[in-house]
Structure formats: structure tokens, C-alpha cells
Amino acid sequence: MNSRSHLARLALAVTLASPIGSAIVSAQQAQNQEQLLAASGQQALAQGRYVEAQGAFEQLGRLEPSIAEVHATLAAIDFKLRQYDAAIAEIRIALRLKPSLPRLDSLMGLSLAELGRFADALPDLEKGFKQSGDTEERRLCGLQLMRTYSNLNRDAAAVEVGLRLNELYPDDPEVLYNTGRVYGNYAYVVMLKLHDKAAGSVWMLQAQGEANESQKQYDAALIAFQHVLQLEPHRPGIHYRMGRVYLARFNESQSSEDRDSALREFEAELAADPGSGNARYEIAVMDATQGDLNDSRAQYEEILARYPDFEEALVGLAGVDLDSKKPADAVPLLEHATRLRPLDEIAWYRLAQAERAIGNREKQETALAEFRKLHNSTPVTLRRPDVDSDVTPQTIGDGSPSGP
Secondary structure, X not given: OOOHHHHHHHHHHHHHOOOHHHXXXXXXXXXXXXXXXXXXXXXXXXXXXXXXXXXHHHHHHHHOOOOHHHHHHHXXXXXXXXXXXXXXXXXXXXXXXXXXXXXXXXXXXXXXHHOOOHHHHHHHHHHHHHHOOOHHHHHHHHHHHHHHHHHOOOHHHHHHHHHHHHHHOOOOHHHHHHHHHHHHHHHHHHHHHHHHHOOOOHHHHHHHHHHHHHOOOHHHHHHHHHXXXXXXXXXXXXXXXXXXXXXXXXXXXXXXXXXXHHHHHHHHHHHHOOOOHHHHHHHHHHHHHOOOHHHHHHHHHHHHHHOOOOHHHHHHHHHHHHHOOOHHHHHHHHHHHHHHOOOOHHHXXXXXXXXXXXXXXXXXXXXXXXXXXXXXXXXXXHOOOOOOOOOOOOOOOOOOXXXX
16 A cells, blocks of 8 residues: 655654744743754755655754654654654654644554554554545555555454545545455355365355356356356246357357357346346347347336336347337437436447437437446446446447447
8 A cells, every 4th residue: 555655745744733943932042953854854855855845854853852843743744755763753743742643643653554563553554544634645545544444354344444534535547456355355255165164065166156156167157157056946037047158159250159149038038037237138139149130129118017126137128129110219218217316328428329310410429428438437347337236338330330
């Protein structure tokens, strides 16, 4: 969790919050040497010349050992230079001289955490994260607090801090990276516990199947799911997962046998659970891919009658309408889809097609601009994320005979 540049800003903030110059002047008969040291030290610190600043403030501290602000500033410099033991010593002196100095509790917690003294760091980090009114200080304390909880094996608490950090800093890449790691670690810990407590359960077998599926170990995934069905023949979702495995293998091998097996599994899922919108959706996509537009339409319409906000189905049915030369029917479906998920570039693309086909040039340009913005700004590997929808995504090629 490397936040060096941000930690430097916090160190500088500690300094700016500590009126060193005025503290020395208030000593009244301050010598010129002390004033020069304070001025040169602050200038060096502001310009990032930390070793020079450290030397100046160390001299100043020897001349004026009773001024808390000098020790606070020196602590901030020591921290920046990764001399954490020295920083902690200076913080303690500063707090003894003036307990009301701001931000030093947070700097203490950050320093202790950098030394791996997580239990000691915990109270100050918790205080800084929960009570600080400074955005950057709170962010840094939160990141270190999450790390501290993880190292203390308090994984659930680390996840809780991560969730709060995501609320406070939703677009911060460092926060996103570190919270993602914490969530992944917590999922791993939970799966280990599941293995230890219920190794032969349907839940463990299902988890193994899904893990193998994600790693493209298709045969192993199918075996695990088949074992689940041996224990619970009517367990919802398992035939669907097997269908997804066959479909993934078909996409690589183009084997008609895998495609037929996928279709059988999706139909078996519907037989076990007629309300499975995901299974019916996959059948609709397969029908559309084969050019069976009437069958595909029927499947999509049945899904939407039950689940009117199934966004992928809205986009899929609109694609069928476009292929069937019914763009006016596609427009309200796609407008609904873009309201549900504004970041779905395929919905915007098809909406641009539909608006062009009915002669609405202005709305076509608006939709096309949204598509281009999303398409050009989002990495391919991160496009159209939707954790709630484990289904085959629509693509530009589906239901798209020509570009807008």
C-alpha cells in the first residue's frame, strides 16, 4: 500500500498546521539564527529538500527544545524520509509539549503501521479515519487502517473499511486497487473456511465448479457440477452453470456437440426452475445467433413479461427488432435499457441505429456520442461490468446488420 506522495502531503499539512515561525517569535527575544533556521527549514520542506529541512529543524530543536511545533515538523520530515522510529519519538515530544496540535495522532498511527506495529497503530488510525475532517488525512488513515485490520486477521473489519472508502472516494484508483485486493482476500478466506467446515457439501462442490469454470478447466467444472446434482438432483442453477460451461467450450471449439449440450442444459434448468430468466435468456441469444428471430423474440418477450428490468434482455429484444426491420419497436426498449444501465455501450449503439432508421438524426447523434465516449474511455477488459448478471453479454455484432 504505497502512498508516498500522499503521505508527503500529509507531512506538509502537519507542518503548515504548526505555526513554527510565530511560536519562535512569541518567545520574544528569539535570536536571528533561530529565525533563519526556521525560515530555511520551511523553505526546504516546501521544495521537497527533506534532508536539508531535517538538518535545519534538528538544529532548531536543539536551540528551542520546548517549542512543540518544531518537533511536530521534524516528525513530519522524519516520516517522509521513512525514519519512522525517529518520527514517533518527535511526535511524542510534541504531544507532551502541546497535546492540542492537529494531525499528530494520525501521523503516529501511520508511522506505527509502517513499522508493522499494527496493534499499536490501530487506535490512532481508527480515530483518524472516523473523525478527521481533512479529506486526504482520512483517506490515508483509511487505507492504512484497512491494511492494519488485514494484518491483524480482522478481515471482516477490513472489508467494512473498504466499503466505506469506496463510498467516500469512488473514483480514486489507489482506493479501488487496494479495496479490490481486500475483497479478493476475504473471498479466499471465506472459501477456505467453507472447505474446512464442509468439504463434501454441495456448496463446496458448487464453488469448485465455478472456480474451475473461471479458469477454463471445463471438464473439471462439469464433473464438480455433476457431483452437485448427484447430491441434489433438483438444485436450482446447476444445469444453468453446466450450460454456461458447454457454451464457453463451444465458443472456443465451435463444436456443435458442445452447443447442443449447452442448449439441453438450459432447457433442463427451465424444467427445474421455469422462472430462470438467465436460462431463457441464453436460449434466446442462441436462437438469435442461429437466425431464429421469431423463437428468439418469444423467449425475450417471456423474460421481460416476468422481469421487465432485465437489461440484457431489453437490448437483446431490441436487436431482434432491428434485424426484423422494426426500429420503432426497438427505441423504447433501448431507452429503458440506457436508463437502467447508462454505461452499457451496446445499448447506446443500438439506440443510435434505431433512431437513424426512423429518421431521428438528432437523437441518433446523441446516442452515438454516448457510445463513442464509453467505447473510447473504457478498457476492453473492463467493459460492461455487471456483477448481478452472469449471462452472455450482447455485442455490437448481435442484431447489428450495419453501423450507425
